[in-house]
Structure formats: C-alpha cells, structure tokens
Amino acid sequence: MSKLQHLTQLTMQLLCLTKTDSFRVLCARWFGWVLALALSHASLGFAADTPPAQSAIEALQTQAQQWASSHPSFQGRAVHVAPIDNRIAVQSCQQTLQFDQPFPGQASVRVRCTQPNWQLYVTLNSGNAPAAVARNGLPAPAVQKVLIAKDLLKRGTLLTPAMFTATEMPAPGMESQLINDPKLLVNMELVRDLTPNTPLKTYDVKTAVMVKRGQEVQVSAGVGQGFLITMRAEALQDGGMGEQIRLKNSESGRSLTAVITGPNAAKLR
Structure with missing residues (x-):
C-alpha cells in the first residue's frame, strides 16, 4: 500500500470514530468503496507505467533495422524482416543480437545470440512486396532461384559451380536460407551430406x-x-x-x- 493510500485510510478511520453509530455504518461502507477505488487506480497506474515486453520476433525486427541503418548494403533504406518459417521457434535473446552478411550480394543476413546460444538466417527486404495470388484465390508460393546438387555430395566436399544446376522452384518460408549465386560457392565446403536435386542452403556450407x-x-x-x-x-x-x-x-x-x-x-x- 502506498503512503497516500495509508494516509487516506487513517483519515477516514478518525472521521468515522467521531460520529454516531448509524453514521459509522455508512462511513465504513463509504470507506470500503473509496479504498477499493484507490487500489483500483493504483493498479491501473502501475500497469500503465510498465511497458509490455517485446516478443522475440519484435526484438529481432527492431535490432535488425538498427543494424541495417549503418550497414552499406541497406543504409538509407527502410527494411523489414521477411516472414520466418513458422516451424522455426525464435527464442528470446538475453543479449544484443549480432548481425552479419556472410554471403555478400544477397539479402540473407545471419542473426546470432550468445545467451542462449543460437543463430538464424533471415532476409531483410526493402518496402512491401505485393503478394502473388493463385487461381484459387490463395497466395501463390514464391518461386525462387535455387542451386540443386547433381549428385550425392559428401560432408567436407570442396564445392564448385559445376556440381550444381540452377533452377526455379517454390520455396515458401525458405527465401532467406537458399544460395542462388554460384559465385558464392568459391572456397566453401559442405558441413553435411547433400542428396541429389536438393536445394543448397546457407546452413549447408561453411568457409573451407x-x-x-x-x-x-x-x-x-x-x-x-x-x-x-x-x-x-x-x-x-x-x-x-x-x-x-x-x-x-x-x-x-x-x-x-x-x-x-x-x-x-x-x-x-
């Protein structure tokens, strides 16, 4: 209870003690109503003074925009984070998120958190892209240029463009994770086996x-x-x-x- 509420309670009690019995009954009811109203206002005031915590996605969007404002690839442009695959659970980060662009020339950006330890690739887009509409009236899946493996490639393979074929296919929710430029394969190696006709993704490779x-x-x-x-x-x-x-x-x-x-x-x- 605040000092003001406590002072109000003492004042009302003193006033009620100085009157008749019938007045004290009415006074007690009035006092209870006033005290409840004071507590209600105090509760509302506390809630209003406490800003709602940002969700993990909102924090990522805010910090991504701050990072992009000073990065040469996005400087001077309003950016937003492309929708993230709903199968990916984004954990709240206890530290400031770290951003970098390991694949220059692409909008794919790596986001890293040190507590808890995780990393995620997202796409930073400029403006609002219009949604395509299919014949059935539902949004059409995005068609994305991808590199698919011609043959089975084993973990640790030093990659070359000749190992892949460029094609286009729907890739809903995977736009930020796909590698579509063969030049980005220079001095890269696989971190896991890649089966034939499988699109190459950013988390499949590392610097050789x-x-x-x-x-x-x-x-x-x-x-x-x-x-x-x-x-x-x-x-x-x-x-x-x-x-x-x-x-x-x-x-x-x-x-x-x-x-x-x-x-x-x-x-x-």
Whole structure:
C-alpha cells in the first residue's frame, strides 16, 4: 500500500470514530468503496507505467533495422524482416543480437545470440512486396532461384559451380536460407551430406579449411617483387582462404605468420 493510500485510510478511520453509530455504518461502507477505488487506480497506474515486453520476433525486427541503418548494403533504406518459417521457434535473446552478411550480394543476413546460444538466417527486404495470388484465390508460393546438387555430395566436399544446376522452384518460408549465386560457392565446403536435386542452403556450407593444424605448408615469399623464396612450415592452426595463420619453420623452428593462398599453401605478408 502506498503512503497516500495509508494516509487516506487513517483519515477516514478518525472521521468515522467521531460520529454516531448509524453514521459509522455508512462511513465504513463509504470507506470500503473509496479504498477499493484507490487500489483500483493504483493498479491501473502501475500497469500503465510498465511497458509490455517485446516478443522475440519484435526484438529481432527492431535490432535488425538498427543494424541495417549503418550497414552499406541497406543504409538509407527502410527494411523489414521477411516472414520466418513458422516451424522455426525464435527464442528470446538475453543479449544484443549480432548481425552479419556472410554471403555478400544477397539479402540473407545471419542473426546470432550468445545467451542462449543460437543463430538464424533471415532476409531483410526493402518496402512491401505485393503478394502473388493463385487461381484459387490463395497466395501463390514464391518461386525462387535455387542451386540443386547433381549428385550425392559428401560432408567436407570442396564445392564448385559445376556440381550444381540452377533452377526455379517454390520455396515458401525458405527465401532467406537458399544460395542462388554460384559465385558464392568459391572456397566453401559442405558441413553435411547433400542428396541429389536438393536445394543448397546457407546452413549447408561453411568457409573451407585449406590448411589444418599440424600439416606441412608450402610458404612462399617475394611473389611479385622480382624474386621467389619457398620454405616448408608446420601449421599451428586451421585456416581458410585469405586468413592469416601462425606457422613454424620446419628447419629453423622460428615462428612466422602467413596468409593462406590455397590448399596447404601460404605466402608471407
């Protein structure tokens, strides 16, 4: 009970004690009505002062718009999150969501949460896309360009465009998860087996590991500078194309850093 309600109660009790018995009965009823009304207003006031918590989807949309406002791919444009497949349960994130665009040129954006730990791919669209209508009057499923595997591809396969065929097919709820540009397959590998005629999705691939820890790497120096020196070194960490890793010279034992240029190959910076 607030100080105001408590003071009101004491005042009414003192007033009621100073009157006749019949007046005290009426006073008690009036006092009960006034106190109930005060409590009701206090409850309504508290509820009005407490803003409703955002749902997980609303929080994702808000933070996505904030991120897009400063990202070169979306800067200056009003964006919205495309509808998410209703089979995917979006958990509320206790931290600020992290956004990145692992596939440049596509509207597919990766959303990551650290507490609890999860990640999701969504599409950030500009404006409102008109819904197509089928002959039966219901919304027609979206037709999407996709890359489908020609043959069975095993986990760990280094991908090339020749392994896929481009086609179009309905993909309701999967727009943000499909890879449709063969150029994006460069230096990518599968993280799971892919059966024939299966569309390739963003969560099927990762940056290929060109050098693994403990492997021997051919390191070159002086490329484009009029001389060329090569040496053998042991990789001290895994790395993908273009990444800088630490190595150990196999002859001198000295540590060095180099940029990966291909499978088991690197060059000194």
